[in-house]
Amino acid sequence: MRTMTAGVRRHYIDNLRWMILLILIPYHTAMAWNVWDEPNYIFFEGNRLLSSIVVLFSPYFMPLLFVLAGISTRFALQKRSGRQYLAERVRRLLVPFLFGTIVLMPVMCYIADRFNCGYDGGFFRHYAVFFTKFTDLTGADGGFSLGQFWFLLYLLVISAAGVGIITLLKKFGAESRRPLPLWAVVLLGLPLPLLSEVLSVGGKSLAEYLYLFLLGYYVFADENVMDKAEKYRLPLFGLGVAATVLNVYLFIWSGRDFGVLNTVTDYVSEWVMVIALLGMAKRYLGFSGKVSGYMSTRSFLFYIWHFIWVVLAQYVLYGLFGNNTAVLFACTVIASYIMTFVYCEISIRIPFLRFLTGTKYKSNKK
Numbered sequence: 001m002r003t004m005t006a007g008v009r010r011h012y013i014d015n016l017r018w019m020i021l022l023i024l025i026p027y028h029t030a031m032a033w034n035v036w037d038e039p040n041y042i043f044f045e046g047n048r049l050l051s052s053i054v055v056l057f058s059p060y061f062m063p064l065l066f067v068l069a070g071i072s073t074r075f076a077l078q079k080r081s082g083r084q085y086l087a088e089r090v091r092r093l094l095v096p097f098l099f100g101t102i103v104l105m106p107v108m109c110y111i112a113d114r115f116n117c118g119y120d121g122g123f124f125r126h127y128a129v130f131f132t133k134f135t136d137l138t139g140a141d142g143g144f145s146l147g148q149f150w151f152l153l154y155l156l157v158i159s160a161a162g163v164g165i166i167t168l169l170k171k172f173g174a175e176s177r178r179p180l181p182l183w184a185v186v187l188l189g190l191p192l193p194l195l196s197e198v199l200s201v202g203g204k205s206l207a208e209y210l211y212l213f214l215l216g217y218y219v220f221a222d223e224n225v226m227d228k229a230e231k232y233r234l235p236l237f238g239l240g241v242a243a244t245v246l247n248v249y250l251f252i253w254s255g256r257d258f259g260v261l262n263t264v265t266d267y268v269s270e271w272v273m274v275i276a277l278l279g280m281a282k283r284y285l286g287f288s289g290k291v292s293g294y295m296s297t298r299s300f301l302f303y304i305w306h307f308i309w310v311v312l313a314q315y316v317l318y319g320l321f322g323n324n325t326a327v328l329f330a331c332t333v334i335a336s337y338i339m340t341f342v343y344c345e346i347s348i349r350i351p352f353l354r355f356l357t358g359t360k361y362k363s364n365k366k
Contacts, residue, residue, distance in 0.1 A: 010075070011288045016281035017068050018292075018299035023057055024148075025336045028310045029329055030054050035252065039140030041112040042314040044323055048252050055248045059266050060240075060273035062151070063192075066209045067274055069155060070216020073162065082163045092358040093156040096304055099356040100149035104304075105139065106130045108311045113142025115315060137202055148307045150204060158210045166217065179224035182232060188215060189271030193263065212274075220278060229279030236276035243268040297360075301344040304357050309339040 031040045031054055033047035076085050110126045113119035119126065119142055129142055139145025146153065180188075191211065198207035219225055229236070247265035250258045313335040314328065321327045347353040354360075 010071075010286075011292065012281040012285040013068055013071055014296040014299075015285040015287070015292050016277065017065070018295040018302070019285070020061065020064060020277075021299050021302055023061070024303065024306050025310060025340070026053055026333050027057055027061070028148075028307055029314070029332045029336065032314055033325065033329075039116075039136060039138040041108050041140055041311045042115055042318070043140070044318075044325070044328070047325060050325070050329060052248050052252050055251050056244060059244065059247065059269040060271075060277070062204075062209070063212050063270050064274050064277060065151070066155075066158070066212040067216035067220055067278070069159075070162070070213040070218075071221045072216075073159065073166075073213070074217045074221035077163075077166070082167055086160060086163060089156055089159045092300075093152045093159070095356060096300075096358040097149050097152040097156065100152070100304060101146055103356075104308050105145055105147050105149065108147060108308055109139040109142050109145055111311050111315050112140050115318075116140055117142060148303065150202070151303070154204065154206060154209055157206065158213050161210055162213050162217065165214065179222045180219060182225070182228040185219060185225060185228075185275065186271070188219065189267065192271060193267050226278065226282050229275050230282040231279070233276055233279030233283055236272055237280060240269060240273035240276045243272060298341070298344045298348070301347050301357055301359055302340055305343045305347070306336060306340045309336040309343070313339070 030050040031038070032042045032044050033050040034040065034043075034054060035046035035048055035051045037046075073085070076088075080088070106127050107123075109130050110119075110123050113126060113129070119129075121129075126142065130144055133141070133143035135141055135143040137143070137145055139147060192208060195208040195211055196205045198205055200206070200208075220229075243265050247262065247269050250262045250265060310332060313332040317328055317331050317335070321331070347357050348359055
């Protein structure tokens with residue numbers, strides 16, 4: 001099996017990761033107008049067009065990130081031991097998770113309580129509310145929430161469990177096998193609907209994401225598989241886009257409950273788009289340079305900081321412009337990108353913030 005080799009950087013993995021993460025700002029901004037009544041830190045009113053942005057990306061967005069994490073783990077474990085890898089994961093994930101949950105989430109949930117529930121108390125008084133009010137865990141009512149930091153917690157747990165499984169399977173020779181044909185890779189998506197309710201909290205299944213992580217490690221880290229994904233990228237992408245668009249139509253625009261058919265389009269979109277985007281990335285995103293290098297080093301910080309600026313921007317802009325959907329959406333997206341990158345630069349230059357955000361800083365100076 002031809003896998004990633006130590007010392008060889010697969011730039012298309014890094015580039016695909018930061019590109020998909022950039023979608024988070026319009027994605028989370030659009031959630032303020034969702035039409036399925038999901039609680040949100042800021043909620044205005046239902047808007048089908050903006051809701052379509054969310055449904056367009058939601059099937060495959062997080063699955064792709066866990067698959068990429070599994071691929072990166074294959075690369076990492078060629079250069080360090082399992083113990084070293086886990087120690088790095090703790091520093092990289094646990095500390096930012098605690099920082100986000102203790103420092104950033106109380107701010108977001110305070111704003112949510114003021115906007116959605118009319119809370120009129122001070123922030124420090126609400127800080128106690130945040131840590132004592134446990135409801136639906138969305139934070140939309142001011143109660144406790146992990147927000148986007150659930151991903152860091154899940155990734156930490158999955159990394160630990162994954163290394164244990166990988167170590168165990170090595171004893172049974174799981175590393176020495178023939179690469180899977182593409183049709184078999186496609187069939188590996190069949191268990192996803194069954195796993196989606198296993199160890200699930202708030203609709204986020206630990207079992208499903210662990211499965212995707214392991215597929216990244218065992219399947220997509222194999223360059224033979226990636227070569228096939230690249231070869232058939234266009235038909236896969238066409239099928240994935242068709243399933244995604246149909247999923248959006250059935251869920252948002254049809255006005256009817258299609259039940260099973262909607263579920264099928266959702267999972268076809270999830271798995272086929274993961275394979276297709278990996279193939280597209282291998283074909284078109286294998287470049288390196290100043291922009292890609294910059295974005296790769298900021299992508300993790302971008303994830304940490306983006307959501308608080310979306311919430312702050314929506315809260316402030318609503319006070320300035322009122323319920324003007326087009327202005328609120330556009331200005332929130334622009335302001336959030338600017339402030340997120342500003343805070344990425346602040347964080348990467350201050351040692352204490354680098355520690356809290358789990359960031360390594362590599363200077364370009366000789």
